[in-house]
Amino acid sequence: MKDTDIKRLLYSNLLCVFSVFLSVFVPSLFLDDFSILETHLAWLCMCSASVTGVNLLLHLVVKANVSSRRSSLSHKVTRVLKCCIYFLLSCFFLHIIFVLYGAPLIELVLETFLFAVILSAFTTVPCLCLLGPNLKAWLRVFSRNGVTSIWENSLQITTISSFIGAWLGAFPIPLDWERPWQVWPISCTLGATFGYVAGLVSSPLWIYWNRKQLTYKSN
Amino acid sequence: MRLTSGAFATCCVVIEVIGVAIFIRGFFPAPVRSSARPEHGVETPAPEPLAGASSNWTMLPSPLFNKVVIVLIDALRDDFVFGSKGVKYMPYTTYLVEKGASHCFVAEAKPPTVTMPRIKALMTGSLPGFVDVIRNLNSPVLLEDNVIRQAKAAGKRMIFYGDETWLKLFPKHFVEYDGTTSFFVSDYIEVDNNVTRHLDKVLKRGDWDVLILHYLGLDHIGHISGPNSPLIGHKLSEMDNILMKIHTSLLSKERETLSPSLLVVCGDHGMSETGSHGASSTEEVSTPLILISSAFERKPGDIRHPKHVQQTDLAATLAIGLGLPIPKDSVGSLLFPVIEGKSMREQLRILHLNTLQLSKLLQENVLSYEKDPGFEQFKMAERLHGNWVKLHLEENHSDILLGLGTKVLRQYLGALKTLSLSLSTQVAHYDIYSMAVGTVMVLEVLTLFLLSTPHVLCRKAELDVPLLSPVFSLLFYLIFLVLSAIHVLVCTSSESSCYLCSLPWLAAGGVMVLVSALLCAILSALIRMVIDGTLLKKRASHPSSGWSEVDLLLLLGTVGHVLSLGASSFVEEEHQTWYFLVNTLCLALSQETCRSYFVGDDCEPQHCFHMEKGCVDIRGCNLQDSTNYNTPEPGRTGKGVSLSEAQGSCKWWTVLASPWLVLICCRLLRSLNQTGVQGAHRPDLSHWLTSSDHKVQLSGLAALSLIMIFILVQKGCSPVSKAALAMGLLGVFCYRAATGIVLFPWQLDSKVISKGIIEARFVYVFVLGILFTGIKDLLKAQVIATDFKTKTIGLWEIHSGLVLLAALILRPHNLPVLAFSLLIQTIMTKFIWKPLRHDATEITVMHYWFGQAFFYFQGNSNNIATIDISAGFVGLDTYMEVPATLLTVFGTYVGPVLWASHLVHFLSSEASNGSALSRACFCYALIGSVPVATYIVLVTSLRYHLFIWSVFSPKLLYEGMHLLVTAALCAVFTATDHTRHTRT
């Protein structure tokens, strides 16, 4: 593992962070009354779209040479289709988990679903970009000592921190501070976003500091 | 002395229960109460004393005022009126205070300086106590004798506008009312306009006797921006205008009727420099009290500092002013200037009534009342008063009479002051001494627990308790002597009454013995730890990395829950915490099942390692003793098997699906009962089921649940108890059908609704039968060393007996809770705990979590009002205290009890594991006592919090009760464990 790898990882992660900030500030230039809290749903869409877009872009630019070596067009198409299906499935799966956690079943169904979408954008999309629709590889990355590169390591950290952020975001909901961001699912989406950003920023640093201890199986 | 860890834990929990009981007794001091309840009808007032004869003046003195208007301005601090702000913003009031016909006081409010207790103090003249907290949280209606009740009984017409707390306290007392909610603190305009808009109309009408106005705006401004905000000035001017309006209108009315009226301006509590209230700082307890009436003499314009009085004095003054009997529990003394204008005979008569009421209260609450200086003064004054009346009746006015009268008056006033003081010191403050002793005991137990945790969980389940070693006994005597000296010192010096000081010396000494013994035990444990620590360092320690995600979650969740108790919202919504934790636990388990199935090979060494370690220790203890730990249990060495072995007994997909099934069950249960504060009003399934339109659905659900319970429970029972169980469950349905809650499919025509006594007792017989069979099996397993199976069956029978009792006691719409709890227990046992081979500690914590979650699933909350009292009347035709209390407690804690009994059965059925039960008992005691200990410290530091009475105090009672239940469960654990030990 070279320092240049870590640098590349850092830049690509910073680009993802930048995309999150972009989704906060750019729409307010075009839309008059845009704010994260009031037009939360719009922001959710923007944010997930921009994060997905940047991830795809990164995938095409940085790792295109790796994946496109030995595949025909039809193989690529099925791959993309599979990715889309996986993404949708993960949205529904997360939605079900939220309902199991106590989200209302019928009311606020759009809010809940968009929360599932943004969380999928933070977690499933990077996985799909990096690992492709390959469940075995996913399981390998998310089991102990299963990572084989710094990219996977970073993916593991950001995914877990996004989930933990969303989980912690649920805690302020019962408090009686009467703040606008305490409404379901705003605090959770904000928590997930903070977790995602924190994971993106911290993972290159963590890898850098632990670069002596880290040994990956393949290289 | 050698003890198993289970017995040790049980002893500790029992001591902790004592500590908590002492703390609670100190936290809720006994109230000063008159034993004569107001329901007992009207008493005739005491006649005027007359030496040698009985006076013919037995009626109450006639009312001093025709109309009374009370303007209560929330959070009105004394300097808002008497200080520079008053001069600037309240010119009219300042004029009345300085030059008008008025009397001004600074009334001291007792903490908690929160609106509801203050309204009670103003209207009853009493101070809140332990009993009130219990009674009044159940129903907010004020049950004590109070001015409003007396006025209503006397036929006065009362009108109220303002904070709706009054309407909750005094429902149906006002002929006309309009309540405003104080919920929206950010609004300070509408709340007051809601009150003022009625004012013109009401003042013009004049068909009322008492008008009460409660303005909330000032308090809200204080909460938003503090006492120095410019908004305060505006609000004070607004209030001044309102007071002027009321006063001029009263004056013009007086000109017509020629009888004086009274305007009372007061605050319920003050405002701290940050704008909040609740504690006992000078700014918070000082409120102005202004009485304005044309009956008073105009002042010559001297601006003196207003006199300090108690807030409780208003009740007696109002009662006298309206010609009503003084509330029985009032500890206040009449504000004497109010009656100064009356004749000497009337003044003495009124003072006599007040002093008599106080001395009666003293007689009922203090044992040695005769020695009280106030009581002696009262007796003296009464004698003098009798003489005075005799003189007065014999000869008419003279200077001697006046001189003697003044002397009696002074005697009465002195007696009033002393009596009032000695009564209010009975309840005024938290009994800090008892609280401290209780806290020390609880914390000592907790420290002892934590110190012995590494020892118990990592090594042997036996502990040395070196109570008897000579070094420590010397230390013990020393500590005991010091503590006794402190006790004597505290009890002789303090004026206020402590609970511990009122105990007999033997009991107090026992408490001191316990405290010092615990201290010695802690010291010895510490020394042992230090010795062990040095031994440990010599050996090479393994890197201890064996924390699985589930372990981490269990530890963090428990700690997080304990910390969350410091926030009032988290206490109110504690069910959310538990649901959240249980859900996360299920997800973590699902992840674990996934991993051990799909990547079983990868993590197997780790898993195996983790299992052998068998210790979830707070300190992450080292593994150097793992061999030592494993030697007596050869059965556990072959633990390094993943799911592949378990696949013989159950399909892999059931294992993978089971956490999700549990999750779905939890989600269904969650929508059954909405609980807490924020969600309590939301529609839920239980309301839908209990409405009379859905009787058929309720019957179907109840029957289905009962069948499910039978299917789930019967598998582990012997044939006899199986039959008894079936009969019992049928009896449960018959009982509910007899009480008319569910329908019988074949008896639709009979509409006779009875109390179902026979049916319920029929079920009780089966419950006792099953329990008896179970205990018999247990004893058999102990005495005759029969095979292991008998004991397992016995434990399961006890479990099923408890299930049957729960089915009888729980309301029909809660039967699904019971069924699902059994279902989850079965699923978890079969597909998760057995195949994944969690160790005893993890399983105990999981059982505890599920027990807590089920406590809330059944609709409980941390509010006293959700306790289902009807559980105590099942099968009883009259109220019998002991069985009713036991049944209610069982009905409330069904969840924790059933999960604990399942834990006992589960751990005993794992034959290989020798000391698991003892370990589990220790763990259960630890996890149950940590929240209580932390909560006691939290409550002590939050005792001046705004929500101390409404949120924290009920939770304290729940925690105390839960600890008692835990202690009982630990005793059962130990007893069961004991039978095993004698066997092997």
Ligand SMILES: [Zn+2]
């Ligand atoms: Zn108030």
Ligand SMILES: [Zn+2]
């Ligand atoms: Zn307030």
